[in-house]
Amino acid sequence: GAGVSQSPSNKVTEKGKDVELRCDPISGHTALYWYRQSLGQGLEFLIYFQGNSAPDKSGLPSDRFSAERTGGSVSTLTIQRTQQEDSAVYLCASSAGQMLGEQYFGPGTRLTVT
Amino acid sequence: KQEVTQIPAALSVPEGENLVLNCSFTDSAIYNLQWFRQDPGKGLTSLLLIQSSQREQTSGRLNASLDKSSGRSTLYIAASQPGDSATYLCAAKTGFQKLVFGTGTRLLVSP
Numbered sequence: 001g002a003g004v005s006q007s008p009s010n011k012v013t014e015k016g017k018d019v020e021l022r023c024d025p026i027s028g029h030t031a032l033y034w035y036r037q038s039l040g041q042g043l044e045f046l047i048y049f050q051g052n053s054a055p056d057k058s059g060l061p062s063d064r065f066s067a068e069r070t071g072g073s074v075s076t077l078t079i080q081r082t083q084q085e086d087s088a089v090y091l092c093a094s095s096a097g098q099m100l101g102e103q104y105f106g107p108g109t110r111l112t113v114t
Numbered sequence: 115k116q117e118v119t120q121i122p123a124a125l126s127v128p129e130g131e132n133l134v135l136n137c138s139f140t141d142s143a144i145y146n147l148q149w150f151r152q153d154p155g156k157g158l159t160s161l162l163l164i165q166s167s168q169r170e171q172t173s174g175r176l177n178a179s180l181d182k183s184s185g186r187s188t189l190y191i192a193a194s195q196p197g198d199s200a201t202y203l204c205a206a207k208t209g210f211q212k213l214v215f216g217t218g219t220r221l222l223v224s225p
Contacts, residue, residue: 033211033212035215042217045212045214048211056211093158102148105158105160107157108156
């Protein structure tokens, strides 16, 4: 079946603009995660959804970052007033929801803020 | 706070060699440990998942072991091939299911 998909694959934006990144998890997966991979910081957790609620938002770096999930499926990560330090690859993952379940990753969205 | 370290940062070997990648974590209270490979410009591909109650997992030429008490996991790759060239990441699952990633080992297998 289809894996995790993300769009766009690449996004170039000007500093100060808002961007939206989309994630389509594997069908039936109740858990969804956003991570960020940047050169200086490695791969870091941003937020976790179980269904439509987010019990762990501890990794969101500032209040410019927000995320939502609707219908227990698609998720959108929004970055407002983008800064150059937001440039990174944003990865989405999903899992079947069990505590011990494996996480499956999408191909990522490469965000470049100029 | 969980911290995950991988050694070596980079490794270059000739084709056919057996090799070991190391992963260490500071907090032994993990649910499981997952090994991934990442090809340049691509996402992460899951290789092996070891639950906290398990000692090892095998898939083809790959074998991963887990020693929670010492905070270590190793990924053994047998008879390496050029197609194994990639960055290998380990990640420990902590509370609320988030993964804490290591910094990765960049592997190059030469023909």
